[in-house]
Amino acid sequence: MPLLWLIVAVLVVSGAGYVLGRSRAVAQAGGDTRALHSLPFYYGANVFLKIVVPAFGLLILWLLIQPLVVDRVVSGTIPADEVREGSSIGLVMAEVTRTAKGMTNAVAEGALSADALRDGSMDPEEVTQALKDAGQVVTSTLTAPIIEAAQLRNRMSATGSVIMSVVVMLAALAGLVWGVRESAPAFRARNVVEQGIRVMLIGAASIAVLTTIGIVLSLVFNTVEFFRLYPASQFFFGLEWAPSFSGRGGASDLGVLPLLWGTLYISLVALAVAVPIGLFAAVYLSEYASPRMRAVAKPLLEVLAGIPTIVYGLFALLTVGPLLVSVFGDGGMLGVSWQGGGRAVMTAGIVMGIMLIPFVSSLSDDIINAVPQAMRDGSYGLGATRSETIKQVVLPAALPGIVGAILLAASRAIGETMIVVLGAGAAARLSLNPFEAMTTVTAKIVSQLTGDSDFASPEALVAFALGMTLFVLTLGLNVLALYIVRKYREQYD
Structure with missing residues (x-):
């Protein structure tokens, strides 16, 4: 039946x-x-x-x-x-x-x-x-x-x-x-x-x-299956990513370090864009903006969170990349030749940072608004100005929640795929130059599991090992953020 x-x-x-x-x-x-x-x-x-x-x-x-x-x-x-x-x-x-x-x-x-x-x-x-x-x-x-x-x-x-x-x-x-x-x-x-x-x-x-x-x-099961076919030492400490589907992976170099470096590098650039802008926007909306301005500005800011990531990827490929080339490329406005093409770490990082601004600003705004008004009134009563109150009372009290918002943005950046595929390229390399093309773990997971991949090979199973690596990395970030939150809570309680 x-x-x-x-x-x-x-x-x-x-x-x-x-x-x-x-x-x-x-x-x-x-x-x-x-x-x-x-x-x-x-x-x-x-x-x-x-x-x-x-x-x-x-x-x-x-x-x-x-x-x-x-x-x-x-x-x-x-x-x-x-x-x-x-x-x-x-x-x-x-x-x-x-x-x-x-x-x-x-x-x-x-x-x-x-x-x-x-x-x-x-x-x-x-x-x-x-x-x-x-x-x-x-x-x-x-x-x-x-x-x-x-x-x-x-x-x-x-x-x-x-x-x-x-x-x-x-x-x-x-x-x-x-x-x-x-x-x-x-x-x-x-x-x-x-x-x-x-x-x-x-x-x-x-x-x-x-x-x-x-x-x-x-x-775990698929990762163990992968490590039965490919040495774990070469995977975790290899400096080259060069998969080859010929000979059942015998000639493949599957070192994860270039992918991890690209993931962290692009995420750091994205956070460098999103955290200051998002935090300053949250402070303005919660402490300085009038109710009418807040009612208009906050929904407009949160519209960025509803844009599909593929649209951000196209924006990086067609707009931000050529703009950076016109400034930092050969014959550009600065007269330097740092960036050879539109796909680069800076391209993906900037656009990803724009995408993350609503995550940081909206959550930080809610957290700052949750700080009791009595703490602000006490600061004003002691003669502090508004800026001093924000720096010395409001932000320290809201710091644990702000760290959580930044952690959410970091996790979102680490797991992003389409912006990286279209904006950063597919080159797995170890480099400090932010104007070079690189790739991330998520982009390679997609590439390894699409097309006519043979699942009887290490090149297909490596996607699960990459996913397990990302899982452990995110778990480590959560533990670190929890430690920071507890430390500052003890200081400001």
Whole structure:
């Protein structure tokens, strides 16, 4: 049974259960709802929950566990000599999974014969060509063990889907019988339903935590897989980034230091633009601007936050880059030849800083406005001027929050991609010249995972190692910011 039909069937049974549970409770009370412990709605809702929760719970668990079991069984059938040098069983299984999906789609489109696959009358070259003709992604000529493993995976998945449908429907019917039998006038339906809703709300609140754990685990597993194929010392301490998809990465240099340097360099330039402008704008809006000016200026400033990053990238490529070349390029206004092209660290940094101004200004403005007015009045009462009050009272009191706003802007800068791709170029280099083209970790993650990348190679898996590196870097920034916030809070409490 298709998954959508299974979900619809469970919902139909649950709807019928709601009606049956409600009707049975009212009927046993002789039609007098006052004889019921709870409102009739709760008796129907009790049956509904006893059908939906077990059925959908089993469905979700089955969908999560079945691929793991199938892959474990299939991987045990792959010969050891099929794992080529520079590869691993995990990468071979990725190829098996890709082949299995391609065969399913090719059979559905009529490009492959299911009978020919079943009796083995097609050799691997014919299967490979048929998959390519059907538009399926095939990175190399498939071998007989890969094809057999893919067929086994499809058979086990199909059998598992049938068993899943039966088990889920049996759970739904069992919940229906259980809930309807409980629909008696003395049954505390309201207590049971409210307790069930509470458990569901707790589960919903846990989704964010579980999602975070899932993201981290996916990064960790793929990063470990990458380091099985590529030395960690060369990745973390290599000074050159030169991936090559030939020979399964044998000739590739995947040093992350040039990418980290480009990421930090562009982010520093962006923060050097955004922090002063954003902080000064926040001070003006909160301490100097009239209510009418504030009502106009703050929304206009926050419009910058709603502009898509691709538009900022085009602005960097078509406007800021040529402008910098006309000033700092060969034959420019200053008579120097520092910048040879429009793509450079300064181009991306300036435009990214403009994009970050609303993050700094809006948050800092809210934080400064949260400083109690009594602190300002006390400063004025001691004879301080407005500027002295801002420097010596307001800003120190708001400093922890301002540090948080700067941290948010730094995290946004580190994770930016499109402005870097269009404004900074794609050159991975270690240089102090801000007028040279460089690139960042996020830009290389995109480039490594787009196109016809072979996921059985270190060049594709390196994207997860880069993502894990960014995750650790951001976590370090958070820890540093927390230390700074606590230090200054102790000083100004």
